[in-house]
Amino acid sequence: MVCLNHPDREAVYKCAACGKPLCEECAVVDEADVYCSDECMQKGIAAKSRSSYIIEDTARNNRKRGVKGFVTFVIILIIAAVAYYFYMQNKEKIDSHVSEKFNTVSSEAKSAKDAFIEAGHKKAPTDSKYRRQREGIVNEGKTQKR
Ligand SMILES: [Zn+2]
Numbered sequence: 001m002v003c004l005n006h007p008d009r010e011a012v013y014k015c016a017a018c019g020k021p022l023c024e025e026c027a028v029v030d031e032a033d034v035y036c037s038d039e040c041m042q043k044g045i046a047a048k049s050r051s052s053y054i055i056e057d058t059a060r061n062n063r064k065r066g067v068k069g070f071v072t073f074v075i076i077l078i079i080a081a082v083a084y085y086f087y088m089q090n091k092e093k094i095d096s097h098v099s100e101k102f103n104t105v106s107s108e109a110k111s112a113k114d115a116f117i118e119a120g121h122k123k124a125p126t127d128s129k130y131r132r133q134r135e136g137i138v139n140e141g142k143t144q145k146r
């Protein structure tokens, strides 16, 4: 490979932007990178700052996400704390309300169960073998208890 501008010279560098082969004399050096011209150097610098901007942007977004996650966590914590505080302030009211509700539900369930058993008793044939057996078991139980 020879220099693009000097066909008699061996190329020792390659333009970082366009890839042209360059001799020592033609090389335009910027920090670690070698370019064929100022134009290419500008392009190269622009590309580098763009990529560093992307890296910075990603880091900024990550930070933002981190902050967002933290804020969400704090909000949840505050809601939980407020709910807990509210509960502690109204503990007796809430507890009595809850147990009241629970008692209503369980008594409803109990009466429904009783009604169901009652209906089952009524439906059962009075003279069936099953009924006699059942009563026998119940009577046995009563006898054993005494
Ligand atoms: Zn170039």
Ligand SMILES: [Zn+2]
Pocket: 003, 004, 005, 006, 009, 022, 023, 024, 025, 026
């Ligand atoms: Zn040259």
